[in-house]
Amino acid sequence: MNVLFLGKIQYALYRLVLAETPEAYLLQTHTLPSDLNFMPTLGNGHLGYTVFGDAIFMNGVYNGAGGNSKRARIPNWLNISAVVCDRFGCATDDDELSTTNDTLYEMDLRDGYFRYRKDYKKLGITLEQRSYPHKYFNRALVYEVVASRHATTARSNAPQFLKLSQHPGIASDAFEFVVLNNGSNAKGDYRVIRGRTQVLEFERFQPQPHEIYILFSQSLEEPLQIEWPTWQMEITHRIIICIDREQSVALKDLQDALELNFQDLHQKHIKRWHDFWDNDFSIRIAGNSLELWQIANAGIFYLASSLPSLTTNQKNEPFDGLSPTGLGRGNLEADYQGHSFWDTEIWMLPVVTQFGYDYAKEVLEYRSRKLEAAKYNAYAKGYKGARYPWESAYTGTEVTNPCCPEVAQQEIHISADISFALQKFFAQSADFDWTCDKAWPIAAEVAEFLVSRAACEELKQVCHFLNVMGPDEDHANVDDNVYTNAMAKIALEFAVWAGGMCGNASTELFEKWQQVSNRLLILRDVDLDYHPQHEGYKLNTEVKQADTILLGYPLRFDKSSTHLNDLKYYANATRESGPAMTWSMFAANYLRTSEDWRADEYFERGYKSYVRPEFKVWSETPIGYEGSANFLTGIGGFLQALIFGYGGLDFYRSGNQTTMENSGVLMPPNVEEVEINYIRYGDSKCRWIYKSHSSFMDCGYRKSGKKFEMLQGNKRTLLATNFNVTHRKGDPPIYINLMN
Template sequence: MLKTILLIASIALFQSCLAETPETYLLKTHSLPSDLNFMPTLGNGHLGYTVFGDSIFMNGVYNGAGGNSKRARIPNWLNVSTEVCDRFGCASSHDVDVNGTSYEMDLQDGYFRVLTTYRTLGISVEQRTYPHKFYNRALVYEVVAKRLPSRTSRANSPKFLKLTHYPGNSSDAFDFVVVKNGSSSTGDYRTLRGRTKVVEFEKFQPDPQEIFVLFSESLEEPLQLQWPTWQDQFSHRIIIAIDREETVARKELEDVLSLSSSNLLQKHTESWNSFWDNEFSIEITGDALELSQIVNAGIFYLVSSLPSMKTNQKNEPFYGLSPTGLGRGNLEADYQGHNFWDTEIWMLPIVSLFGLEYGKEVLDYRKRKLDAAKYNANVTGYKGARFPWESAYTGTEVTNPCCPEVSQQEIHISPDITFALQRFYAQSHDDEWACDTAWPIAAEVAEFLVSRATCDDSQNACHLLNVMGPDEDHPNVNDNVYTNAVSKIALNFAEWLGKNCSNTSTELIAKWREVSDRLVILRDEELDYHPEYQGYIPNTIVKQADTILLGYPLRFDTSTTHSNDLKFYENVTRESGPAMTWSMFAANYMRLFQIKKANEYFERGYKSYVRPEFKVWSETPVGYEGSANFLTGIGGFLQALIFGYGGLDFGRTDNDEFLLFFDITMTPPNVDEITVKSFPYGMAECTFTFRNRSSLIVFEDRKAEKGFQMVQGQKRTLLGKAFNLTHRNEDPPIKISLLR
């Protein structure tokens, strides 16, 4: 009897901790997407899966050699469905009220649930699933059933819940063996040990990877849970814990099972609420519910693939952000879970707003794989570090065997990484990090670029030949203007770091500067625009944003030439291009204060790419095949919103100042005001509110010794450690720097 009372009390507490979720954070539908790839992808940086999918994936665990490496699929034993049954059989769709089933993604609290009301049985059933954000080795499935006022003769008949799991086929990535069947003081469970079948590259991975999967109970057969008629409510949960170390997984499972269902969920929702309340959020006012939901969903899906900053046990090293996130990666459409330039150029600028530690986690992956990048340069005949176009566990080249020219020619990923290091430093002003992490990478990338360049002394020019820029429709071209521009930035930042972090020889730095100064940037003087590559013919169709990136994000050229680039390339970019292309047109047109154009491309950049039910992004617009949960598109979209409409940016000036740029602002259509809460600049915590033609930024930095200064034209004004700044569009642009 006491056990029953405690169970009922636990359910009551469990329900009370679920405060009503604001509409902007609740995605609710009565019908599922026609393509279940567009179900929500959930994760906690250690584990991830797509709701109703057959796969679980773990951070850094891959299987396959070279270009056949892909995230190692773990069967999704957490894909569980509950049926309500009695002596007459199990309930069917005929027993469900009209619109009696709702599918809900609660972004604020971080879980997915299915709510079903059975009208003939007088019962409601709620099923919840989530990767725990604090106990991040644990995946949770919970079901809570409740009796409603009796409405039929079947309402009081004996009942039980039938739980069936649908894990999909056996894994082709692991050899699983049962290590233990048994029980402990906290419950019954079994343990599986899985070893990957094929190593990625023996030089950097001599042995297969090993994981341990622990279950709170056996799932080999459907579970039949008796529900006594006198009991108004009934709950059950299934926990799976996964880690490389059996002891870690076991501790996680035992710690989780020691908590009540309500306390376990509360710990999870508190972690998610803490992120939204204290780390980062965007509030939008106006007639913009759908836009708010898309923004919140985008942030949620990005964060779900990042490590939790506070966890029950220490995190493992992070293995990067792939284009479709941690919860996907078994298929070519998921880019096999590999890391591309997408990480640094499209996602990192937003990730770093969540908190500097998130940015460091992403960039630390590149530092840990620097030796592999040096090997990649050496084996292809060059010096320094050549980061592979696609990388996974070892950091060596894992581009799909179908497309060797991509790995050979898309060399811009290496200077892209250096550019990301520069931008992150402009935001963080972390000198220790710059010398410990940024400098070793930037120096080796500079050496690669110098060895890769072909210089003609007679013309005092250097070229990057046989390359492919972001526009992958045009391989094997010379002097792709984006590649050369970002390479100049990379060489210049390496020079700056060398002077500030090392006793590097002046001869080496002079060599970097010489190549940077001589590297060709194509420009058609008659038409006043940048041809994408040597021999580009005007009106040739291009795949995606390429040359236009010289404005934002590179800040390489903001002249009339850049303005003409936008006009030239907007008419020749193919319609099926990836989502972030239109976001970059929007951001760049905003920088030119061409509001109508910016609005057009901003809406184009998300309205055709976001599936309505759970605001899941596709790589391509409706009507084309493309990747689901496309984090790259989310990153571009959020950049257009914050750095385009908001007018913010972090960057470096010609006189080597690293600044926060604070420029003209507008809001998207039907939006009155946008507030970006709690993003970091140096050690300061900033809140930024912008509306049409004016904005307010609030700084607070109790740790700063000298505070900040404002640069407005030729005028410099000292600011304190905490201050507010209001800016109107008619005022000169403001730059803010941290006093050193």
């Protein structure tokens, strides 16, 4: 049997494997979105792009000073198209004799790539093109084309070559590019371009421009012709583009990738994505809810695509932040210029932590590395400690758009939000060493900032935050925003605990922090039994988004009748065009009250008007309003409502003890069962299934020496290191404590 025939068999089997992607992971359409912003955005934590877009972006590479800093656009040289040609010319899309009118576009979430297929009827040919950022060779972007002849194709009429053309878009205004090597197939070298950004973000923390190297396996400066012998049934070709700050790193990924044959390179990428879905995180939704399951899978994929790959050919660069629209966007104001906000810690991180602690640590490490810049931000404004900027990019200094200076000046809650996220991570991971090494230094500096920013009245023994803005950005320059004050109290108390636990003996410092925490004013209208959003707020005044209602979930600050009234009042006051995660938070919060039946309406509202149907890409605002695309913040809120809202799950700290709470489950509309693989707790990895009448959690513990204790009602049970727990509808909540 000859080698060519064996190769055909191998490739046919390989194609068969690809075709087995479950429907819940396969997004197919014959019609592209009317707005190509809602094409899939793909990434691997190092590089990202939007399919058919004009930009590639690289982790941590920005251009522009201060508020003009934005992700530095690399022309999208991966935007390649192929056509089939013979000696008379090339087939075109408007040639009705040559092509069908229903090209199939497909986003394969499980395998992690985008492809589109087109049939040339007259020529008897199928052309498939696909692209993806490689998940193992993560400096590499891959374009692949497969052209196949149908069995009935007449050889005399067969096309003789493919023509590949590049469509990178206009020149970049962010980089100065220099061609170092044009490449020569005869010599076996590669086209190499060096790019340097043109404007520093802030010289104190970025003394030099960013420098990157872009290597091409083949040059496409001119259209590339690939010979296709008439006797050959199938032809394949690939273009690989590698990008890194170091030319040697980009070159190694390129050379190592090229050592693999066509299908092995693709399969290595697929294996990494399968490892994620099978071993890191996945959700299965059963019932009359395929679309909901697809939306959940797409959300997980788009969120995970912006995170670093944990298994790579070469060591990752430091991760430089998780932006609201991901790594594959950031050149535009609508993409928030690729900056990091509170969205990272409050909306996305609780879901990212379920992917695995290493993913969460990558996200939080970004804040740790920017601590010195945060201290500079505080000092520059006359305060102590660390003030994290409202918008952060490469340097960690303030890069809020010049349009909106009041937002940067007044949304001080972001520093407390970061401290809150550190505490939530500890509550789930029970990682004491990490807490002392990474969390405590941040928590201490944030506490110092909050104390220096507070305005305290000694006679009344009360403290305020004046001239602030809460999450509701429609109301600037207010006093005592209740979310800001509540979050600050939590951050101050966490700093006191972390300092003591980590062996700091500064009693005077802890007393100062605790005193301000105790005195911070939390507004409450006694007559109406609700929390006014800020001093002077009038009931039914329109607000932009979830703000005060967050006191219930995720803050766990208020579970009383006051919180239930907050939900009722602010549901009627929140504007229709509010961002997607707002309605998910109404759902998650109602599910924790005696009026849990109200949650379904808000849960469906939180995704049905925000998810574009073709590739399940999220928008920041409902259809009909202008807003950001690939809105990871909305995805984070939606998945939190599904896991922690309907699932009734939460993690919290009480002293040195961490607790996982299961308060009972409810089911989203048209859903019969939800299975989550996996939920993390301590060193456990838990398979969790919940239905309308019960939930079942099966946990395996990785280390010895620590035990779990379960409390339910008055019953206390010591659990084995590997344990399972069933919670039935109507039973009291279950609390599982990790004993230290």
